[in-house]
Amino acid sequence: MEIEFIIFISMIGIFxxxxxxxxxxxxxSMVAGAIVxxxxxxxxIPLRHLFEGTFVYIDTILIISTAMIFMMVIQESGLLEALxxxxxxxxxKSPIVMLILLMFxxxxxxxxxxxxxxxxxxxxxxxAPILIMMGIPNPKTGAIIAIGAIMGMxxxxxNIPAMLIAGGVDMPYIGFEGPLLFLTxxxxxxxxxxxxxxxxxxxxxxxxxxxxNYETYNEYGLKLYLPLIVLVVLxxxxxxMPTVVPNLGMPLIFLISSAVGIFTGKKFNLKNTLVESMKxxxxxxxxxxGVGMFIQIMTLTGVRGFIVNNALxxxxxxxxxxxxxxxxxxxxxxxxxxxxVLGVPFLLALLSGNQIVTAATLSFIASLGDLMPPTALAGxxxxxxxxxxxxxxxxxxxxxxxxxxxxxxxxxxxxNKLGFLIx
Amino acid sequence: xxxxxxxxxxxxxxxxxxxxxxxxxxxxxxKSMLVEEPIYPGKGVSEIKMLSDxxxxxxxxxxxxxxxxxxxxxxxxxxxxxxxxxxxEPSGFVSAILLIENAVPEQGTMFVVPRTNNSGFTHDDPQxxxxxxxxxxxxxxxxxFRFGSRATNPIHQWPDPDIYVHKSSGQKLSGSETRNIxxxxxxxxxxxxxxxxxxxxxxxxxQENIDITVDxxxxxxxxxxxxxxxxxxxxxxxxxxxxINMQIEGINxxxxxxxxxxxxxxxxxxxxxxxxxxLLMETANPSQGRLRGKTxxxxxxxxxxxxxxxxxxxxxLYVPFDEKGHPLSERVARHITGVKxxxxxxxxxxxxxNIDIKGIPNYEDMINHGLGEYLQPx
Amino acid sequence: xxxxxxxxVLLIVILILKNMFEEKDIFxxxxxxxxxxxxxxxxxxxx
Numbered sequence: 001m002e003i004e005f006i007i008f009i010s011m012i013g014i015f016x017x018x019x020x021x022x023x024x025x026x027x028x029s030m031v032a033g034a035i036v037x038x039x040x041x042x043x044x045i046p047l048r049h050l051f052e053g054t055f056v057y058i059d060t061i062l063i064i065s066t067a068m069i070f071m072m073v074i075q076e077s078g079l080l081e082a083l084x085x086x087x088x089x090x091x092x093k094s095p096i097v098m099l100i101l102l103m104f105x106x107x108x109x110x111x112x113x114x115x116x117x118x119x120x121x122x123x124x125x126x127x128a129p130i131l132i133m134m135g136i137p138n139p140k141t142g143a144i145i146a147i148g149a150i151m152g153m154x155x156x157x158x159n160i161p162a163m164l165i166a167g168g169v170d171m172p173y174i175g176f177e178g179p180l181l182f183l184t185x186x187x188x189x190x191x192x193x194x195x196x197x198x199x200x201x202x203x204x205x206x207x208x209x210x211x212x213n214y215e216t217y218n219e220y221g222l223k224l225y226l227p228l229i230v231l232v233v234l235x236x237x238x239x240x241m242p243t244v245v246p247n248l249g250m251p252l253i254f255l256i257s258s259a260v261g262i263f264t265g266k267k268f269n270l271k272n273t274l275v276e277s278m279k280x281x282x283x284x285x286x287x288x289x290g291v292g293m294f295i296q297i298m299t300l301t302g303v304r305g306f307i308v309n310n311a312l313x314x315x316x317x318x319x320x321x322x323x324x325x326x327x328x329x330x331x332x333x334x335x336x337x338x339x340x341v342l343g344v345p346f347l348l349a350l351l352s353g354n355q356i357v358t359a360a361t362l363s364f365i366a367s368l369g370d371l372m373p374p375t376a377l378a379g380x381x382x383x384x385x386x387x388x389x390x391x392x393x394x395x396x397x398x399x400x401x402x403x404x405x406x407x408x409x410x411x412x413x414x415x416n417k418l419g420f421l422i423x
Numbered sequence: 424x425x426x427x428x429x430x431x432x433x434x435x436x437x438x439x440x441x442x443x444x445x446x447x448x449x450x451x452x453x454k455s456m457l458v459e460e461p462i463y464p465g466k467g468v469s470e471i472k473m474l475s476d477x478x479x480x481x482x483x484x485x486x487x488x489x490x491x492x493x494x495x496x497x498x499x500x501x502x503x504x505x506x507x508x509x510x511x512e513p514s515g516f517v518s519a520i521l522l523i524e525n526a527v528p529e530q531g532t533m534f535v536v537p538r539t540n541n542s543g544f545t546h547d548d549p550q551x552x553x554x555x556x557x558x559x560x561x562x563x564x565x566x567x568f569r570f571g572s573r574a575t576n577p578i579h580q581w582p583d584p585d586i587y588v589h590k591s592s593g594q595k596l597s598g599s600e601t602r603n604i605x606x607x608x609x610x611x612x613x614x615x616x617x618x619x620x621x622x623x624x625x626x627x628x629x630q631e632n633i634d635i636t637v638d639x640x641x642x643x644x645x646x647x648x649x650x651x652x653x654x655x656x657x658x659x660x661x662x663x664x665x666x667i668n669m670q671i672e673g674i675n676x677x678x679x680x681x682x683x684x685x686x687x688x689x690x691x692x693x694x695x696x697x698x699x700x701x702l703l704m705e706t707a708n709p710s711q712g713r714l715r716g717k718t719x720x721x722x723x724x725x726x727x728x729x730x731x732x733x734x735x736x737x738x739x740l741y742v743p744f745d746e747k748g749h750p751l752s753e754r755v756a757r758h759i760t761g762v763k764x765x766x767x768x769x770x771x772x773x774x775x776x777n778i779d780i781k782g783i784p785n786y787e788d789m790i791n792h793g794l795g796e797y798l799q800p801x
Numbered sequence: 802x803x804x805x806x807x808x809x810v811l812l813i814v815i816l817i818l819k820n821m822f823e824e825k826d827i828f829x830x831x832x833x834x835x836x837x838x839x840x841x842x843x844x845x846x847x848x
Contacts, residue, residue, distance in 0.1 A: 004716060025828045027835060041717070047445065048452045048555075054839045055549040055848060059582060061836060062806070065813045113585060158585060163597030169646070172684060173586075173595050239586070243593075246802070247584035251809050278816035279824070286832025289839070292550065300552030302716030302730070309714050309730045313737040337550065345713055348645055349739060427825040435822045435830055442834040446841055453848045546848065578846040582806045 003041075004306035011037040011294065011303070019374070025283065026374040030290030034297040041301030053296025056334075057288045059251075060117070065281050066254035067121040070231070072277040073258040075125070077265030078216035079224050084129045085212035092205035095134065096193065099200060102127045103148050103192040107184070110152020112235045113250050114160035116335075116370045116378040119149035120385065122231070128385045131196065133211075135203035138386040140195045142393035146371060146382040147400050151188040153378075154367040156180045157239065161339030162363035168344030171355065178421035179360035179411075187407060191400040220265050227261035284380060291333050291375055304341060312345050319349060320412065324365060324405050331369015332376075339366040353415035356422050361411045368404060371397055456545045456555055460568045462489075462520055462537060463801045467527035467782060469494040474536065477630055478623035480612065485579050486620040488541040490627065491523045492534055493780075499531030500776030502635040502766045503628060503699070505689065506536065508605050510543040510571025511553060513723055514706050514754035515639030517568065521755060521797050522762070522783065531766070531778030534633060540604040540620065542579045544571040553710070557720040559751070561795035570710075570723055574602035580616040590614065592686040605638070608692035628697045634776060635661070635765055638689040638703040639758050643712030644731055644740045644749070648705055651677045652761065655694025655701040661772065662702055665764035672786060674757060700769070704761045706754035707742045714739075726750045756789035810844045 011033040018029035031050070038046055074080050091098040106127050110119030124145040131141040153159070156177040166173045217224060234253045237245050248256070262270060298304040311322045323346055330338030343362045350358050370378040376390065379397065383390040411418060428434040464471065470492040475482035506519025519537035526533060538544055547553045547570070558565045577583075580602055587601035588594070590611055600606045602617050610622025628636060635658075642649045654662035659680065666678045681690040681701070694701035709715050709731050710723045716730045727748030735744035742749070763783055770777035784797050814837060821833040842848040 025832065027832050028828065031835070047448055049552060051445070051449055051838055051842070052547060052848070053550050054835075055577075055843075058577075058839060058843055061840065062582075062809055062813065065816075066809065160585075160597060163586070163595075167597050167600055172686075173597070174684075242584070242586065242588045243590070249582050249584065249802075249806070251582075252805060255809065274816055275819050275823075278813070279820050282817060282820060282829060282833050282836060285836040289832075289835040295550045296552055299550055300718055302718070305714050305716045305728075305730045309734060312714070312739050313733060341713055345645055345739070348647070351647075425826045426828065428827050428830075431825045431830070432822055434827055438821070438830050438834045439818075442838055442841075445838055449838070449842060450845070450847045453842070578843070578848065581803055581843075 002306065004302045007037050007040050007301050008298075008303045008306060010040050011297070025286065027283070027286035027290040030287070030294045034290070034293040037297040037301055037303065041297070043300060046300070049296050049300055050293045053294070054289045054292035057292055060288060061285050062251035063115060063254075064117055064121070064284065065278060066251040066258070067118050068277040068281045069274060070227070070254040070258045070261070071121050071125045072273045073261040074227055076268035076273055077224065077227070077261045078220070079227060079261065079265055080126055080129070081213050082217040082224055083126055083228070084133070085214055086217065087130055088133060088205075088212060089209060092209060095197065095200040098134070099192045099196045100189055102130060103144070103188050106145055106148030107152030107155055107188060109235070110149050111155045112158060112239055114153055114158035115250070116149040116153040116367070117381060118250060119152045120145055120378055120381040124149055124382060125385050132386070133208055134196070134200040136196050136199045139388045139392040140199065140396045142382040142386040142388050143396035143400070144192055144195050145385065146378045146393060146397055147191045147404070148188060149378045149382070150367050150370050151184040151191070153370065154180060154364045155184040159363050159367070160336060161343060161366040162360055164336060164340045165343040165347055165359045165363055168340060169347055171359065175356045175422040176360050178423050179357045179418065180364070182418070182421050183361060183364045183408065183411060187400070187404045190403060194400060195396060216266065224265045226264040227257045230260050231257035280384065284377070287375055295333055295337055308342060308345055311342060312349055320409065323362070323412065324409050327362065327365045328369040328405065329372060331366065332372035332374060334375065335366050335369040338369050339363055342366075350412070353412070354419045357415040357418045358412060361408050361415065365405065365408050368401060371401055453546070456547070456569060456571070461800065463524055464491060465524040465526065465782070467493040467525075467780075468523060474620070474623045474627065477627040478612070478619065481619050481623050484616070485542045485545065485576070486616055486623075488536060488538045490534055490536050492532065493523075493526055493528050494532045495528035495530045495779065497530035500634045500766070500769055500773060500778045501532040501534065501631065502637065502762070502769070502778060503534040503536070503633045504762055505539045505624070505636065505638040507538040507544065508540055508638055508689070509573045509640060510538070510540060510569065511548065511551075511573050511711050512641035512708055513557065513568065513570060514641050514708065514751060514758055517559075517751060517794065517798070518639055518755045518758040518762070521759060521794065525782045525784065525797050526780050527782040528778070528780045531776070531780070533778070533780060534627070534631065536624070539624065540575060540617070542575040542616070543573065543604070544569050546572050546576040546578075548572045548574070552718040554718070554720040554723065557723040559724060559794050559798055561799045563799045566798055566800055570720075574599060575604065575617045577602070589687045590618075594686040605689060606687035608687055608689055609696040625693065625696060628693060628699050633699050635769055636689065636693050636699045636701050637762055637765055640703055640705050641708035641711060641754065642705045643714075644707045644709055644742050644744055645712055645714055645734065647741050648679060649707050649741050650675060650757070651679050651705050653679045653681055653690045653703040653705070655681045655690050657694055658700035658702050661700055661765060661768055664768045664772070665761065668764045668768065669760060672760065674760060674786065676757070702765060704758055706757050707744075707749045708754065709749060724751050726754070752789055752794045755794055756786045759783060759789065760786045807844055810840055814840050814844060
């Protein structure tokens with residue numbers, strides 16, 4: 001047995017022991033796995049390596065924290081409830097149109113920011129109550145939001161895994177729009193109709209209409225929507241005119257929009273809201289820190305190379321299987337990590353296909369990794385929004401997940417015929 | 424599982440003290456990267472300038488760095504060697520130092536910037552598990568060098584935009600590339616920290632009328648552009664003759680034209696925006712690849728890796744890779760030989776701008792004796 | 802922009818500390834410390 005394999009199974013073993021048997025949090029279990037990996041690899045307890053690994057997530061910490069603050073602010077100000085009511089009132093007559101429309105709303109922040117977490121925490125939080133009101137059970141709603149957010153993350157114009165893969169082979173991020181839309185739009189529509197249509201057809205919308213709350217909107221008027229308008233406008237103009245508008249970054253955009261929200265709706269205790277929003281965020285951030293340490297030790301001890309090597313040194317048929325199994329599975333650690341660590345060598349191994357379509361598809365598959373426990377950023381936050389356990393949400397996400405994966409595999413196999421998508 | 428403490432304040436204070444101790448220890452380690460490795464200028468060095476001499480704005484910033492000028496007695500052409508564009512690609516950095524310490528020009532001028540992205544030397548890329556330093560044995564003792572990051576230190580340029588837009592072309596890349604100096608050329612006087620440094624390099628080439636610019640790089644063995652020269656179209660006649668000469672010497676190397684749609688790189692932008700003949704060289708560095716095993720100083724210097732041997736057997740690599748690996752001495756020898764060929768061929772093609780430099784070891788010597796012989800501390 | 806972002810880091814550090822001192826769950830406190838360490842190193846412009 002190779003030493004790297006022994007280190008790998010020890011790291012996983014310790015993680016499972018701590019997490020499942022001893023019921024310790026994911027974060028501490030990953031730290032324990034990382035430390036044991038380093039010890040067996042003859043590195044002692046390398047404090048510098050452990051914490052250096054966490055620095056990949058500094059920007060993610062800021063995005064998640066500020067997105068959470070924004071979500072709490074729009075909840076407290078009454079914006080969330082008012083928006084839900086008005087969307088239902090306008091579109092209740094056609095559930096199909098409404099479901100597809102809601103799916104695009106979920107995707108939108110992900111398309112602009114390239115982050116599924118942002119999509120879940122901003123648009124997902126707005127859409128969740130509507131889906132529930134339409135008669136879709138909570139766990140199914142969670143699954144729709146999680147997959148919608150991932151489709152948004154993978155959809156153009158911003159797909160960070162695709163940028164990482166393209167950057168890794170010095171390919172400009174140009175021409176990805178067509179293939180990415182081709183991958184994400186059908187999958188998104190399929191998911192929302194597959195999970196939502198049956199339940200939403202059964203519901204009597206006339207009855208729901210009566211239950212909606214219009215009071216907040218009547219009291220504050222359009223002003224109530226200002227934080228959301230500011231958020232969307234800032235997101236779009238910083239992307240559309242990067243040479244004119246300075247790059248504010250998502251954390252600052254979320255904070256500016258939150259600040260607007262303090263004055264545009266119901267009054268609330270700002271300090272408590274801020275502290276409370278951080279309270280729900282800390283365990284997820286802790287998990288990210290654990291993941292960062294875990295990957296750094298995997299790289300340091302050669303476990304990462306061991307995994308990439310075993311995935312690559314396969315014949316072509318097995319290579320495709322490895323791509324649809326290992327690439328999303330790496331999302332359990334990090335989908336961006338998967339794109340950069342595995343996506344690049346996979347692309348290099350598939351040079352015979354259409355490069356842009358292949359890179360786009362690999363980024364799509366890597367993005368699906370955001371559903372993988374234990375990190376499962378998209379899944380975890382969706383579950384939190386609908387007050388369900390993540391495992392419940394995952395059950396419903398499974399079929400659309402495999403359909404997306406199957407579709408992606410098809411695109412990989414026929415990438416040479418899909419060149420017309422590049423414009 | 425939850426374990427509730429009776430007094431949360433006390434436990435919080437204890438945990439904070441432990442965190443503070445961690446921060447103290449980590450600060451010492453991370454800050455140690457700010458200490459520069461010594462460089463011992465050889466007798467060929469006539470002047471040590473700073474990059475800020477060409478663009479005042481970067482003076483006193485971590486982007487400012489030494490420019491070693493090696494001027495011969497007789498006037499002739501000029502060549503600039505850029506090492507340390509990517510501080511995680513050590514052969515370029517070590518080659519630059521070897522030139523500073525050994526080259527003695529008799530005709531023409533050689534400019535050497537060993538730490539092109541100086542800031543990149545002050546940190547390591549997270550999740551790469553890189554060693555902070557590596558050492559080379561020399562007859563007068565061990566010598567250390569930093570192994571840095573591909574990009575500018577975020578403490579010098581932060582936050583990254585979500586997408587990096589290369590200003591003069593509009594090319595979009597992932598946000599972290601904004602700190603990759605070799606995506607920012609020709610640079611901007613009012614740009615980001617990294618763009619200012621690349622602007623200073625461009626200014627230096629213009630102000631000194633440098634004839635040839637060679638940017639020394641490394642790539643992972645699974646990357647297609649490797650053991651190669653990449654040349655701007657203006658530098659093609661020079662590069663193709665140098666290539667033939669290197670192949671005659673038994674060095675396996677290829678030549679690629681600089682792609683016109685890949686912007687911000689030295690071989691594209693310096694060729695487009697200045698009169699210099701822009702060239703870039705790549706060697707095979709297993710310590711930056713994704714397939715590598717245990718990552719340490721030994722891998723950086725000896726370049727041996729069992730996973731790469733296996734990947735080569737499966738046809739996944741673009742360079743041959745056996746148990747002997749690709750040691751740093753071999754990679755530096757390739758770069759140095761390339762530089763030598765470039766100025767020699769340039770002199771043949773432009774007799775009025777001949778460059779003649781003595782003291783540079785030849786390929787065989789570096790392979791047979793190792794690098795220590797030519798990197799002795801003084 | 803650097804200083805604005807350092808301000809955001811500071812805000813988050815303060816919010817984490819506030820939570821840490823109010824929460825009885827020891828694992829929550831450790832999670833908080835794990836997040837604090839890189840944030841403070843960035844705030845001090847060390848890493």
